[in-house]
Amino acid sequence: MLSEVDVFISNYTLVDPEIYQLWVDGHTSSDAVNILHQRGICQQTNAPIELVASDILDHYRTYALLEKLLHTPTKLASEQLAFQIEPQTSQMLIEMYYEFDDVVIRELLGKKITSKSRKDMDEVAEKTGITLKSCRRQYDNVKRVFKTVEDLPGSLATNIKQHFLLSEDLAKRYAAVVFIACLRFEMNKRKLQFLTFPDLYHCANSMMSSWTYRCVGSEYFDTDLDREFLQELSECRVLLENDKHHKHLVCLKLKPMLLDRSYQELDINFRSYSRAILCIGCNLHRSRELRFFFLELVERCIEPWRQVNWTHSDLRNFLAVYTQCALDMDVLREGELRDAFERYMTVVTCCLLRMYHT
Numbered sequence: 001m002l003s004e005v006d007v008f009i010s011n012y013t014l015v016d017p018e019i020y021q022l023w024v025d026g027h028t029s030s031d032a033v034n035i036l037h038q039r040g041i042c043q044q045t046n047a048p049i050e051l052v053a054s055d056i057l058d059h060y061r062t063y064a065l066l067e068k069l070l071h072t073p074t075k076l077a078s079e080q081l082a083f084q085i086e087p088q089t090s091q092m093l094i095e096m097y098y099e100f101d102d103v104v105i106r107e108l109l110g111k112k113i114t115s116k117s118r119k120d121m122d123e124v125a126e127k128t129g130i131t132l133k134s135c136r137r138q139y140d141n142v143k144r145v146f147k148t149v150e151d152l153p154g155s156l157a158t159n160i161k162q163h164f165l166l167s168e169d170l171a172k173r174y175a176a177v178v179f180i181a182c183l184r185f186e187m188n189k190r191k192l193q194f195l196t197f198p199d200l201y202h203c204a205n206s207m208m209s210s211w212t213y214r215c216v217g218s219e220y221f222d223t224d225l226d227r228e229f230l231q232e233l234s235e236c237r238v239l240l241e242n243d244k245h246h247k248h249l250v251c252l253k254l255k256p257m258l259l260d261r262s263y264q265e266l267d268i269n270f271r272s273y274s275r276a277i278l279c280i281g282c283n284l285h286r287s288r289e290l291r292f293f294f295l296e297l298v299e300r301c302i303e304p305w306r307q308v309n310w311t312h313s314d315l316r317n318f319l320a321v322y323t324q325c326a327l328d329m330d331v332l333r334e335g336e337l338r339d340a341f342e343r344y345m346t347v348v349t350c351c352l353l354r355m356y357h358t
Contacts, residue, residue: 013066013083015093019059024096026133029053029060070097071144073165094165098145100138100173102197103128109180109200110187113143145174146181156208156222175222176204182223186292191299199354203294206350210343230285232340236278238331239341243271249325250318257317265308266318274322276300281344294355297348302356315356319349 022032033053041052066083069076073094077087085093107124111117118139125132149159156175160166166174180187180200187200211229213220239246247270255263266273280296283289289296305315323345332338 013062013085013089014059015062015085015089016059017092017096019056020063020093020096023060023063024099024134024137026131026135026137029057032056032060066093070094073098074163077165091165095167095170097137098141098164098166098170098174100141101128101130101134104130104135104138105142105177106195106197106200108139108142109177109197110185113139113146113181118143142174142177146178149178150182150223153221172205173201175208176201179204179208179223183225184291186295189295191303192294194357195294195355200294202354203347203351206347210347225284225290227285229340229343230290232336233284233344234282235337236341236344237282238337239278239326239329240275242329242331243274246274246326246329247271249328250321253321253325254317257321258314262308262310262314269304269308273301273304273318276304277322277348281341281348294351297351297355301352305356310356312353312356316353319345319352323349 018036019032022035027035033049033056036052036056037049041047042049045052066076069080069083070093076083076085076094077090104124107128108117111120118136121135121139122132124130125135128135145160145164148163149156152159156178157168157171160171160174160178161168164171164174186192187195207225208222211225212222213224213226247267250270251263251267254266258266280289280293280300284293310318323342326332326341326345327338332341
């Protein structure tokens with residue numbers, strides 16, 4: 001009896017980006033055949049469906065063999081001899097393999113990166129509509145990156161680029177995930193579910209830029225907030241003791257910018273708004289308070305402003321004027337306290353403006 005055997009021999013490893021994307025996305029080879037057939041692959045290549053299916057299966061076998069190397073991108077790029085891959089192809093393989101879906105990563109944020117979390121990927125797949133295989137790949141990639149860089153000093157994004165050969169943009173997105181995981185921010189409360197990964201990425205980048213140590217060296221980590229700065233923030237309570245003067249300055253500047261109704265509401269509630277902003281900052285040196293930073297912003301700031309129908313423009317004007325008026329007051333003339341307040345408000349303003357979905 002004769003048996004049919006498909007044989008493919010090549011010097012260079014051929015990668016079809018379209019087929020590779022389907023493999024990365026967790027589709028089976030049969031799914032890939034159907035998807036490409038619907039896209040008109042047979043008409044485009046003038047090839048029978050059986051030949052297309054055989055070619056796709058061959059690609060899938062190659063990618064399965066490459067996957068172990070993709071777990072350590074530096075080996076794929078330079079140390080292995082099994083596959084002859086051009087540098088640009090190698091870079092494409094790595095970048096596409098480590099790309100992630102924002103909706104999947106948002107489900108991971110706030111959860112411990114453990115084997116139990118991996119078991120929850122079937123729920124994530126059902127909720128997001130992303131294939132289970134892709135969800136597991138994304139979880140495994142996050143865990144792999146996290147374990148590699150969590151204890152390395154210096155810039156998270158730089159360390160990720162160095163060890164995983166990712167683009168600047170993708171390395172920064174992973175850096176935000178690692179930062180949020182290391183500081184164990186609460187992300188799972190129902191009140192926080194409206195926040196998307198891009199929202200949290202934006203906020204995490206601002207924190208890493210302004211709240212971590214301003215020094216470089218083997219003892220400084222991107223995942224460590226500047227403890228001296230956080231301690232100094234507790235002294236900002238002095239603004240509460242001078243809130244009448246602060247309110248006068250703020251209302252004077254904001255009156256031309258606000259409708260009468262909005263101005264009257266601010267005049268009545270200024271103290272509660274100021275207390276909320278300052279008390280969040282004054283308690284950040286406590287690990288538990290830091291962990292609930294985003295929840296505090298929502299409950300103590302965003303929800304009250306939503307209830308009185310502040311516009312995004314109202315919020316932007318208020319935060320800018322609130323900050324500048326405080327910096328103009330004599331009580332913040334002491335250099336370190338003034339610097340701490342400005343560092344704090346830079347990030348809080350960035351976060352609140354991003355998180356205030358209207």
